[in-house]
Amino acid sequence: MFKDPVCGKRIHRGKAHIVIEHRGVNYFLCCPLCQAQFERAPETYARPELGQRVKKTVRQPQREHRPI
Numbered sequence: 001m002f003k004d005p006v007c008g009k010r011i012h013r014g015k016a017h018i019v020i021e022h023r024g025v026n027y028f029l030c031c032p033l034c035q036a037q038f039e040r041a042p043e044t045y046a047r048p049e050l051g052q053r054v055k056k057t058v059r060q061p062q063r064e065h066r067p068i
Helices: 032-040
Strands: 018-022 025-029
Touching (some): 018 032
Antiparallel strands (some): 018 025
């Protein structure tokens, strides 16, 4: 479970109204009102301990396919 950084409500990842990434952390918000408040002033609400760090994906170089 995660805590909505705006209202403090505890919510499951799958039940979140929206997930917003801010500075490498995903924040789970419960409703449109919390979304609007977070988007207006993300620095006010963003605390990494309330979200989930975004996992960086390493892209592997594509191999070029050459016919024989």
